[in-house]
Amino acid sequence: MKYVSEFRDPxxxxxxxxxxxxxxxxxxxxxxxxxxxGHTHAIFRYGVQDLVPSNVRFVHGxxxxxxxxxxxxxxxxxxLAERHGVILATYGDMMRVPGSGRRSxxxxxxxxxxxxxxxxxxxxxxxxxxNPGRQVVFMGxxxxxxxxxxxxxxxTARAQGLANFSVFCNHVLTPPAMEHVLAAPxxxxxxxxxxxxxxxxxxxxxxxxxxAQYGRPMVIAGFEPLxxxxxxxxxxxxxxxxxxxxxxxxxxxxxxxxxxxxxDVIEEVFALRETFEWRGLGxxxxxxxxxxxxxxxxxxxxxxxxxxxxxxxxxxxECPAILRGVKSPKDCKLFGKACTPETPMGACMVSSEGSCAxxxxxxxxxxxAAMGAQMEAAE
Amino acid sequence: xxxxxxPGAAVEMAHGGGGMATTRLIxxxxxxxxxxxxxxxxxxxxxxxxxxxxxxxxxxxxxISPLEFPGGDIGSLAVHGTINDVAMGGAMPVALSAAFIIxxxxxxxxxxxxxxxxxxxARKAGVPIVTGDTKVVERGAADGLFITTTGIGIIPEGxxxxxxxxxxxxxxxxxxxxxxxGVAILSQRQGLAFGTTxxxxxxxxxxxxxxxxxxxxxxxxxxxxxxxxxxxxxxxLAEAAGVGMTLREAAIxxxxxxxxxxxxxGLDPIHIANEGKLVCICPDDQAEAVLSIMRAHSEGRDAARxxxxxxxxxxxxxxxxxxxxxxxxxxxxxxxAGEQLPRIC
Numbered sequence: 252m253k254y255v256s257e258f259r260d261p262x263x264x265x266x267x268x269x270x271x272x273x274x275x276x277x278x279x280x281x282x283x284x285x286x287x288x289g290h291t292h293a294i295f296r297y298g299v300q301d302l303v304p305s306n307v308r309f310v311h312g313x314x315x316x317x318x319x320x321x322x323x324x325x326x327x328x329x330x331l332a333e334r335h336g337v338i339l340a341t342y343g344d345m346m347r348v349p350g351s352g353r354r355s356x357x358x359x360x361x362x363x364x365x366x367x368x369x370x371x372x373x374x375x376x377x378x379x380x381x382n383p384g385r386q387v388v389f390m391g392x393x394x395x396x397x398x399x400x401x402x403x404x405x406x407t408a409r410a411q412g413l414a415n416f417s418v419f420c421n422h423v424l425t426p427p428a429m430e431h432v433l434a435a436p437x438x439x440x441x442x443x444x445x446x447x448x449x450x451x452x453x454x455x456x457x458x459x460x461x462x463a464q465y466g467r468p469m470v471i472a473g474f475e476p477l478x479x480x481x482x483x484x485x486x487x488x489x490x491x492x493x494x495x496x497x498x499x500x501x502x503x504x505x506x507x508x509x510x511x512x513x514x515d516v517i518e519e520v521f522a523l524r525e526t527f528e529w530r531g532l533g534x535x536x537x538x539x540x541x542x543x544x545x546x547x548x549x550x551x552x553x554x555x556x557x558x559x560x561x562x563x564x565x566x567x568x569e570c571p572a573i574l575r576g577v578k579s580p581k582d583c584k585l586f587g588k589a590c591t592p593e594t595p596m597g598a599c600m601v602s603s604e605g606s607c608a609x610x611x612x613x614x615x616x617x618x619x620a621a622m623g624a625q626m627e628a629a630e
Numbered sequence: 631x632x633x634x635x636x637p638g639a640a641v642e643m644a645h646g647g648g649g650m651a652t653t654r655l656i657x658x659x660x661x662x663x664x665x666x667x668x669x670x671x672x673x674x675x676x677x678x679x680x681x682x683x684x685x686x687x688x689x690x691x692x693x694i695s696p697l698e699f700p701g702g703d704i705g706s707l708a709v710h711g712t713i714n715d716v717a718m719g720g721a722m723p724v725a726l727s728a729a730f731i732i733x734x735x736x737x738x739x740x741x742x743x744x745x746x747x748x749x750x751x752a753r754k755a756g757v758p759i760v761t762g763d764t765k766v767v768e769r770g771a772a773d774g775l776f777i778t779t780t781g782i783g784i785i786p787e788g789x790x791x792x793x794x795x796x797x798x799x800x801x802x803x804x805x806x807x808x809x810x811x812g813v814a815i816l817s818q819r820q821g822l823a824f825g826t827t828x829x830x831x832x833x834x835x836x837x838x839x840x841x842x843x844x845x846x847x848x849x850x851x852x853x854x855x856x857x858x859x860x861x862x863x864x865x866x867l868a869e870a871a872g873v874g875m876t877l878r879e880a881a882i883x884x885x886x887x888x889x890x891x892x893x894x895x896g897l898d899p900i901h902i903a904n905e906g907k908l909v910c911i912c913p914d915d916q917a918e919a920v921l922s923i924m925r926a927h928s929e930g931r932d933a934a935r936x937x938x939x940x941x942x943x944x945x946x947x948x949x950x951x952x953x954x955x956x957x958x959x960x961x962x963x964x965x966x967a968g969e970q971l972p973r974i975c
Contacts, residue, residue, distance in 0.1 A: 255893060261880070264957035298959015476957045587948075603896075613961040616949030 258475030259297070267480040268302040274487050280306040283486055284576055285444040286429060288315030288604025289474050295613035297476035303483060310576040311609075313428055313531055314446060316393040316421075317344050317602035318574060321528045323562040324421055325350040331388050331419060332356075332364040335555045338382060339419075340375035341390040343368045348601045351562045372404035372418075379408070379416035388551045391418045396448040398422040398540060399513035402520035405542065405549045419551040420542050423527065425449045426457055427538035431529075433465040437577060442486040444479065445471035447501055452517075454509025455499045462497050473501040520546060530564070530598055531574025570597035573606055580610040581621045587611060633658040639738045646732070646766025656764060659742050660730075663749030666758035668725070676760035678725055681784055688715035689780040697744060697774050700814045701829030704777055705748030707905060710834045711856070712781040713755055717836035718852045718908065720791035720843060721783030726752060728762040728779050733772040744775065755834040757781070783836075788847045793870035795850035800939040801917035802875060803910040805838070805924050806831070806932040808860055809888040812902035817891065828887050833906030838927040842910065846920050851911040859901040861951065861963050863909055868950035874940030877953040877963065883932045901966040911939065 275281065285291055291311045294300060300309060313319050329350055332339040339356070346356045346368060360366040365385075369375050375389035391401040401418055408416040425446055432438060445458060450471045462469050468489040472482035482500045489496060499505055520543060527539030542550040564570070568590070569583035580586050580599070590596040592608055599605035603612075610618045634654050644651040661669065668676050692708045702710075709726065716723040728748070732741065752759050759779075785791075810831040817828060835854065843849060851871075855863040860882075868875045884892075884899045892899050906929055912920050917935055924930030943950065949962040 259956040261957055268958075295961060297955045297957050298961045299957070301959035302957065476955075476959075480957075612964045614949075615962055615964070616947070619948060 255475065258473065258477045260477065263477055264302060264480060267477065267484060271302075271307065271480065271484050271487060272304050274484065274491065275304050275307055276491060277304075277306065280308065281441050281487060281490060282308045282310050282439055283442050283444055283483065284310040284312045284432070284440050285472075285479075286312035286314040286425065287444075287446045287449070288318065288602065288606075289447060290444055290472065290479060291315075291606050291609050292604050293474050293476060293479055295609040298613070299476055299479050302480060307483060307487070310440060311573070311606035312432065312443075312576055313529070313574040314394065314425070314449075315599070315602050315604040316397075316423065317348055318570070318598040318605045319423065319428075319529045319531060320348070320392060320421055320598070321530045321562070322350055322564055323528065323560065326560055326562045327557045328390055328419055329354065329356065329359050329364070330557055331551060331555060332359060332366050335386070337365070337386040337388045337555075338378055339364070339366045339388050339390060340369045340378055341366065342370075342392065344602050344604075345390060345392065347595065348598060349595055351560075372401050373407075376404050376407060376413065376416060379413050380411075383415060386415050386417070386554075389416070389418045391420045391422055394423055394425050394446070394449045395452040395517070398521065399452060399510075399516045402516040405520050405546055406516070408549055409546065414548070417549045417551040417554050418542060420521070420540060422521065422540040423529070424538050424540070425453065426461055427535050428529065428532065429458070430461055430465075431532050431535050431538070432575060433461065433467065435575060438575070440467055440576070441490050442467050443469040444482050444486070445469045445497070447472060447474045447478075447505070450501065450505040450509070452510050452513045455497050455505055455507045457509065458497045462495060466495050468495045468498070470498045471501050471505050473504070531571040565596045568597035570599045570607075573599050580607040581618045581625065583607070586622065587615060587619050635659075635738050635742055637739075641732050641734060641736045641738060641741060641766055643734055643766055643768065646764065652764065659738070659745050660762060660764070663742075663745040664728075664752065664759045664762070665749070666760065668758060668760040669762075676725065676727075678760065680724065683787070684785040685782055686716055686719035686721040686785060687780065687782045688712060688719065689778065690715055691776065691778040693773065693776050694815070695773055696815075696818050697740065699818050699830055701810075702832035702905075703744050703747050704775060705744035705746075706751040707830075707832050708777040708779045709748055709751040709755065709757070709759075710832050710905060712779040713757055713834045713836050714854045714905075714908070716781040716783035717834075717839040718791070718854055719783065719785065720789040720839075720852065721785045722840055723755070723757045723781050723783040723836050725760045726757055726779050726781045728759050728777060730762070730764045731772050731776040731778075732764065732766050733774050734766055734769045736774050741775065748777075751834070755836065757834075757836075786843065789843050791849065791852055793851050793867050796867060796871035796873060796911050796939055797850070798873060798939055798941050799914050800850060800911050801914050801935055802864070802877065802937040802939065803912065803917060803920060803924070804860070804882065804934055804936045805835070805908045805910070805930040806906075807883045807885045807888065808855075808904060808907070809884060809892060809899035809902035811905040812859070813888045813891045816895070828885065828891065831904055831906035833929045835906065835908050835929055838924060838930050839908070841923050841927070842920055845923055846912060846916045848916060849910060849912045849920065853909050855904050855907055855909055857903050858966060859899070859903055860909065861900045862965050864951050864963070865965050867909075867911070871939075872945060873942050873950070875937055875951050876940055877937035877951070879953050879956050881934055881936045883934050900963060914938075
């Protein structure tokens with residue numbers, strides 16, 4: 252696999268690991284937050300933490316769109332499918348996310364709701380064309396990476412006069428979430444591994460104000476294991492040298508300005524919401540997109556009435572603290588017992604990008620052992 | 631042909647009614663393609679003369695969609711799948727039965743093609759289909775065609791295949807590339823059309839197994855990594871044997887096209903179904919001998935040693951299957967939770 256396997260080369264990984272061990276100051280520790288779930292997954296999938304010294308720690312961030320979607324929005328989507336009888340088109344990783352009463356899109360589909368798994372908003376457009384007598388709602392979810400594709404689907408629907416297509420928009424923004432994490436008290440972070448795909452859209456320059464204001468360095472990192480290792484080395488160097496910059500390790504894809512065409516589509520189709528509820532983070536101002544009023548015909552929230560509802564998360568679930576990086580999956584009593592990928596209680600377990608799922612899938616034995624040790628210490 | 635196979639003709643409820651239409655369906659399609667001396671006796675039950683010894687019996691229902699796919703179809707798959715299940719018990723397959731549940735409206739030409747492919751697969755494998763049954767259900771009550779096959783086989787003297795025989799230090803061998811079947815099926819899936827030349831690996835493995843067991847009777851365990859892929863197979867075996875296992879990711883053969891498709895779709899070949907591969911666990915000092923026998927067969931030409939059995943563990947220990955990753959880290963290889971693929975076998 253050209254252009255992929257090169258970034259998984261074992262010899263290069265070992266030499267980067269040696270450089271990290273050489274340059275990391277044993278007298279201090281380093282806590283780096285990887286914002287994206289994609290990085291969390293790569294770190295666990297390849298066992299990256301086995302290649303860095305124990306004083307270099309990864310803190311897992313909230314960059315998993317499925318994880319941060321509040322239960323209320325999922326309940327709303329289920330209502331669209333069940334009460335309004337639409338064809339609800341969604342990405343596959345939404346299917347098992349538990350909503351209120353542990354219901355999910357999968358259980359709703361089993362009970363007769365018409366919920367279809369798609370790989371792209373264009374698949375949802377095709378569903379609308381193929382089912383002219385039905386309303387098709389696409390569940391728009393994700394950071395800036397997926398927002399332009401949803402925007403293009405809306406523009407295409409308008410150009411083709413598709414009157415039975417709309418989007419339930421849950422797209423969110425990366426920089427406000429990072430700012431929320433940085434501004435919260437009690438978070439000791441020495442730097443960020445910056446998002447890969449998000450940055451291809453918004454560009455490296457989008458993070459400069461944040462990095463300057465909060466004094467934490469950032470290295471935009473690719474998703475392959477060598478990308479992560481090299482970015483960790485770059486972060487350690489910034490910390491050791493007292494620098495605080497946005498550096499771009501993923502320069503083979505990410506530019507300073509980003510993808511301006513995609514940015515134009517986002518601007519044309521979406522406005523900023525005044526505020527939006529994030530699972531784990533709470534209300535974050537100007538952190539999410541809504542469809543512009545002039546495109547309200549394609550906005551499911553304008554087209555259908557969605558009832559007010561109280562959606563309550565499972566109380567003992569630690570997802571909120573885990574998403575803010577202040578707790579680890581091993582600090583959650585439910586982990587690996589009541590909450591597993593087969594029966595997820597919280598969102599960090601259901602999405603493969605969530606940190607609980609990563610701990611469960613790749614480090615279960617160690618995590619459960621650490622939980623046992625914590626219990627004994629408490630007794 | 632003047633029979634039931636007219637252009638555009640489809641299976642009707644009458645074909646399952648037990649009357650003339652049923653007889654013609656059986657005679658003109660199934661009996662024609664499956665012809666062998668035992669089936670041709672035309673009894674309700676097949677009579678077999680079996681050698682003495684321990685017999686194995688295995689059954690498998692096939693509901694794959696689409697019915698025909700690159701590298702095979704539901705018919706050849708139903709033959710290979712059951713032959714392989716019998717072979718993984720250490721037995722030489724002797725005979726198969728086949729039961730068909732056909733949805734009203736299935737084109738007779740499709741049924742004929744699939745039956746022909748099934749007959750050919752059985753003949754090539756040297757394992758006759760000796761008895762069978764046909765039912766037709768109303769439109770909507772099935773998805774085109776479901777086939778259940780049952781196979782019996784005889785275990786040679788001195789062969790003892792069982793997970794309990796897996797012991798620390800043994801070698802874990804894989805007969806070839808992972809993920810070909812699952813990705814070939816996925817590439818045909820509606821709404822996910824991507825151009826690929828990947829074919830299913832569907833194949834009968836009993837001859838290769840016969841040669842492996844004849845040369846190295848001390849082989850401890852054999853398993854075909856079908857649904858759930860290599861991860862499910864090895865997790866199952868590790869749990870049954872109460873041992874840890876360590877794989878080397880770099881040693882696991884995967885075709886570049888399959889690796890590329892998996893990369894694109896966010897799948898891991900280790901969880902994807904195979905229909906013509908086996909895992910063999912044998913004493914460490916026999917590993918090279920077994921590998922060279924596997925590689926002498928076309929079904930085993932990419933065979934590789936992918937890992938080693940570790941120490942015994944207490945029952946209930948989590949994370950038994952571990953893997954040294956490409957870059958030299960370690961991770962657990964878990965069972966796949968949930969299923970996001972279409973029906974693949």
